[in-house]
Amino acid sequence: MRRRTFLTSTVSAGISGSLGASQALAEEWKGRPRSAIPTPALLLDLDAFDGNLRVMAEQCKKTGCGFRPHAKTHKCPEIARRQVAAGALGVCVATVPEAEAMVAAGIRGVLLTSPIMESGKIARMVALAGKEGTVLLALGHARQVERLQDAAAAAKATVDVLVDLDVGDRRTGILPGKPALELARRIQKGKNLRLRGLQAYAGHASHTVGFERRRKVSRQALQPALETRELFAQNKLPAAILSCGSTGTYNIDSELKGVTELQVGSFIFMDVDYRRIGGKSGDVYTDFQPSLTVLTTVVSTTHPDRVSIDAGTKALDTTVPHRGQAKGKPHLSYSPFGDEFGSVTSTKEGKLPAIGERLEFIVPHCDPSANLYDRIYAMRGDRVEGIWPLAARREFHGGT
Numbered sequence: 098m099r100r101r102t103f104l105t106s107t108v109s110a111g112i113s114g115s116l117g118a119s120q121a122l123a124e125e126w127k128g129r130p131r132s133a134i135p136t137p138a139l140l141l142d143l144d145a146f147d148g149n150l151r152v153m154a155e156q157c158k159k160t161g162c163g164f165r166p167h168a169k170t171h172k173c174p175e176i177a178r179r180q181v182a183a184g185a186l187g188v189c190v191a192t193v194p195e196a197e198a199m200v201a202a203g204i205r206g207v208l209l210t211s212p213i214m215e216s217g218k219i220a221r222m223v224a225l226a227g228k229e230g231t232v233l234l235a236l237g238h239a240r241q242v243e244r245l246q247d248a249a250a251a252a253k254a255t256v257d258v259l260v261d262l263d264v265g266d267r268r269t270g271i272l273p274g275k276p277a278l279e280l281a282r283r284i285q286k287g288k289n290l291r292l293r294g295l296q297a298y299a300g301h302a303s304h305t306v307g308f309e310r311r312r313k314v315s316r317q318a319l320q321p322a323l324e325t326r327e328l329f330a331q332n333k334l335p336a337a338i339l340s341c342g343s344t345g346t347y348n349i350d351s352e353l354k355g356v357t358e359l360q361v362g363s364f365i366f367m368d369v370d371y372r373r374i375g376g377k378s379g380d381v382y383t384d385f386q387p388s389l390t391v392l393t394t395v396v397s398t399t400h401p402d403r404v405s406i407d408a409g410t411k412a413l414d415t416t417v418p419h420r421g422q423a424k425g426k427p428h429l430s431y432s433p434f435g436d437e438f439g440s441v442t443s444t445k446e447g448k449l450p451a452i453g454e455r456l457e458f459i460v461p462h463c464d465p466s467a468n469l470y471d472r473i474y475a476m477r478g479d480r481v482e483g484i485w486p487l488a489a490r491r492e493f494h495g496g497t
């Protein structure tokens with residue numbers, strides 16, 4: 098099946114929840130070896146994935162904190178189902194199409210962490226909110242409250258809402274304290290809105306290098322969020338939820354009394370960018386294992402100093418300064434060589450791979466890497482266990 102045909106069928110299958118072409122393809126592929134997979138391809142090591150999910154679930158169980166993993170990392174209904182089966186409260190999403198894909202796949206408790214302003218998007222979220230507990234929206238401005246209230250009233254729906262706080266990364270949200278309290282009061286006045294609490298994502302803390310520094314940055318960021326939650330309580334405003342955290346701070350934020358859930362994303366896949374931030378012990382962040390790789394093939398060995406592989410900027414993400422790392426071959430270095438190709442060099446002591454050899458790369462940054470593909474080969478050891486559609490990629494949903 099050609100790539101685009103597969104894409105069309107799997108996206109529609111994902112949205113409608115129908116079993117269709119994607120499942121037939123998965124059946125056909127089940128049990129096949131890695132060597133049969135056409136490259137470049139996105140692979141998931143299920144043992145590492147299961148282990149990562151277990152670590153997060155255990156940390157949350159131990160600390161009494163919930164988790165609502167961010168599905169923008171994977172956009173994959175099957176992964177979301179497995180996260181919920183492991184104890185997640187639902188999933189977070191970054192876009193309306195992601196929310197629609199997750200709800201269509203049967204996921205409930207879908208938190209849209211990004212603010213939205215356009216009436217079309219607001220109407221689509223209100224349509225999803227039809228059934229209680231299906232979706233939550235994070236709002237950081239009075240205009241957003243007004244628009245959502247109007248849309249919910251028109252649809253005779255009730256929508257669950259969090260106040261989105263800006264706790265230092267200056268991206269979205271309202272400032273903690275009084276401004277947040279005022280916004281919460283506006284929400285409370287909205288007849289079709291139900292205030293549930295707060296969101297406080299500290300993006301500037303997540304990748305802070307060094308555990309102690311990271312803890313300090315995260316604690317500083319979250320203190321105003323904790324205080325705002327108390328302020329809500331003092332003013333008899335509902336604040337059952339305080340959603341925050343990231344893969345880098347999961348074992349920092351979950352220990353804080355008052356944080357009720359983590360909106361962690363990358364932990365299921367990991368990437369080169371996250372590995373370098375360091376853990377409680379050591380310079381490499383090893384709490385979670387890299388489970389997401391791109392499988393490639395050496396297609397040219399003309400020159401003695403390097404080889405070319407079939408994975409360029411369209412196959413291996415370039416949004417971070419770090420490059421993909423060849424799994425099990427630390428002597429090799431990758432750099433993109435245009436859209437379709439990559440260049441691989443070796444240290445003096447190492448050996449360059451031969452023509453036709455397969456190389457597997459730990460991805461530089463997981464979210465944009467998954468976004469480059471329409472499917473993921475779920476591998477158990479060397480065998481394909483499933484092919485999972487990655488739904489709601491931006492270009493198929495009118496740029497939302």
Ligand SMILES: Cc1ncc(COP(=O)(O)O)c(C=O)c1O
Pocket residue numbers: 167170210298300303342343344345360361362363364
């Ligand atoms: C709003 C929000 N929440 C949570 C996350 C998840 O963070 P991570 O992938 O670092 O766990 C992100 C990531 O960018 C985010 O933007």
